[in-house]
Amino acid sequence: MTSDATSASAGGGTEAAAGPPKDGPAAVGGRVTTAYPRYVAGKVAGAAVSLLAVLVTSFFLFRLIPGDPVKFMTGGRQVSAEQLAMYREQFGLDLPLWQQFTDYCGKALTGDLGTSYQFNAPVVDRMGEALPNTLLLTGTAFVLYTVLGVVLGTRSAWRHGRLGDRIGTGLALTLYSLPSFWLGLLLIITLSVGIGPLPGLFPTGGMESGGEEGFAYVLDVAHHLVLPVVTLVAVEYGQTLLVTRAALLDEMGSDYLTTARAKGLRDDLVRRRHAVPNALLPTVTLIFINLGRTVAGVILVETVFSWPGLGGLFYQALSVPDLPLVQGLFLVFAAAVIVMNTLADLVYPLFDPRVGR
């Protein structure tokens, strides 16, 4: 699915330069052809097949791990044959593999992803508790680093080769290559604990201080949100910046921009209304991929900042390993990426009507 979106974007990006619409705004939201429903059906069918493949993979992949899940679960404690049988029955492990598979598929389709070994609770419940926390953290970061990346990338391309571009690109590359957990720890030491006379301004971890209610609770969570968001934005914005910059640089030699300028349009308008819309396709791809990843959270950042989200849960599930939880999270993460990539494919024709013809 990723390759579909990427190839479409590359085509859109380069071909758009050859024959763009005359008026900038019209470049976005071009007319969708009658082939669009078939295109949509194809993409949705592809996504459904991918989801099915993930469902099958998630079942068999984790059963390839050697060992007895019940022994994983009991962690080597003394367990009588009676108790082992009880656990096997409880988790459906006493059934033939094919029956386990059909049960798993049937239950997965109804939203039942089994029971977590370590929490002795439905996987869906544990994920349901963690999901909003992850969406809050990565969603906030996503909006910020996307806006920052697009704006800075546009500016950088428009003034490419100049000092500002070199500094901006260099900084983005540097931050992008930093390990997020390291940057997080650095922020904790400086902005949370404080250095010298500088006081610590932000909490060292967690999502709340506890005991707050109402608006005070909202403010408290917002306060805890700052450092993890800053870490994520710092590490992630560079990617959007670089993709946007590269795409816009491709556009900048195009004749239609010369034409636009020759019409007497201001440089600012040429950039915003003509060049940028045509250069956005690769960035749109990236934005949707990032949206998919948003659900997965960022494992290391959530761990460093003790953020109780899906990323931290995944880290924890893997360390046990808690197979039903790992399996459920894998399924949800993969599904999120597939759905977002499909959405990217579906909106492409809105940006470039030639896609989907």
Next chain:
Amino acid sequence: MDTNDQYGVRHRTPGRIRFVVAAGAAALTLTAGLATPLNPAPHRAGAADDGTKVLTVAVAQSVDSLSPFLAVRLLSTSIHRLTYEYLTNYDAEDNHVVPGLATAWESSPDKLTWTYTIRSDSMWSDGERVTAEDAAWTFNTMMNDPGAATASGSFVANFEEVTAPGPTELVIRLKKPQATMTALDVPIVPKHVWEKVDDFSEFNNDEGFPVVGNGPFVLTDYKADSHVRLRANKDFWRGAPKFDELVFRYYKDQDAAVSALRKGEVSFVAGSPSLTPAQATSLKGEKNIRVNDAPGRRFYALATNPGARAKNGEKIGDGHPSLLDRRVRHALFMAVDRKTLIDKVFQGHAVEGAGYIPPRFSDYFWEPSPEQELAYDTAEAARLLDRAGYRKNGDGRRVGKDGEPIDYRVLCHATDPNDKAVGQYLQEWWGDLGIGVTLNCLDNVTDPWLAGEYDLAFDGWSVNPDPDFVLSLHTCAALPATPEETGATDNFICDRTYDELYARQLAEYDAGKRADIVRQMESRLYDLGYMNVMAYPNAVEAYRTDHIESITTMPARAGNIYGQDGYWSWWSAVPAADSGDGDGGSSSTGVVVGIVAGVVVLAGLGAIAAVRRRATAEDRE
């Protein structure tokens, strides 16, 4: 062509300024908006705004369940120690048994009947009186329901019958004598609450708060991987805790937890299970922080595969046959320089190992005599291997009976840096003997271990004041019945002499005589050479002295605070007189943040307004 020159020059300067101002303002406005002056700083541990004294403890381990019938993890069982009384407790001074829910106990002449007097001054937190019927119901439920036996079923395995003839009298009939009847670490739950539970294997006790209990604290709130909150039980029979609240807060990263302590967000940090030497060193000398480097209750050992078998005699796994020779095992252990491990790996935060039970449990601690000791002696180790028939080949490698060079697989925990460091020393030391070592470091060692697919493995257990549990791990009875089942064994050791001693100590009600038998068992274990106890790692933890004025360690003279066998630490902790300073700091920090945030928000709004105004003006041109 330089497109930048072509298109970019004319409006470069104002555009850049506008862009920088806009981007900076947007980022800072949002950040500052989050760091709101209305809630300027995180709540510091020590004291809440309303003067409530709060003791905040950093933890990393998830709660597996809040049901006493299911929980096995240290944090969960510690919470149960705080919220439910057990029949007996261990004295913080020297670990001897003291009254808990039971005020007295006695056994019948035939050693098969134990009668406990249940105290009449203990109340459940919902106002009901605690009676012997609650205890009888708890034990009977564990005896009759496999789900309720999940966590502590082994405690009732030898019970014949449990009854409550009166509200203060509990009678337990045994199948055979059992010396550990004053060490039944089972939380007693209120019958009137728990008898409504349908399925004990599924009920996690984490939905209705406050949870009815009778310990020094009442569980009032829990949010997975965020916090566990407990309120002081003002009616606790032993006296109310000095802190009003106890909060366990989650820090999944230990460095972040140390930072939280340094900042004052938490009052105590213990790590998992200890602070690293680097963390301890960095905290030493810090103002208002005390590092407690206490003798630990754990041992750190190297275990050899003794030819793993099930009770039915079937072989399990594929341990190296050379390790069945005691001389080889002794040779390997004589080539381990424990002093170097203490100095280099543990950096002094551990004590050199000897017997199976750490020295803090002085009644049971045992050391080999000089003649018996397998002291560090590589020359003697090499001679032992020669005598056993494992000589070096032309390449300097020791070869097995099959003529193949010996290369041992050593199971190690991927998450434990000590295992890896010690493993590297083993590679060097045993390499000098001509023996190869392959470190098999895994996140989950349980599976190959249970399958007997290892030659040696890094091993370690926390020892309770009553050593019965860790000693039982090496009895033949602990082996799995068949290779497919799971036994209680740690390392598949099965030795008749050891078993006989184990049975004798379990039936011996005289404490002194029992301790003597336990020491004989340790001696036997040492001679067998299946377990090499290399070190007793210290419990390294730290707390803020401006939050906690005093706190009881266990043992009192030099002991640990986190994970005690009892509730002494958190029950005894006395708030520091100046613990309100934390708030002061918080307030001053808040003022600073508030001012900074306010200025930045105003600047951000102003900048955005200016940019918009300018853009509008330009568009009108």
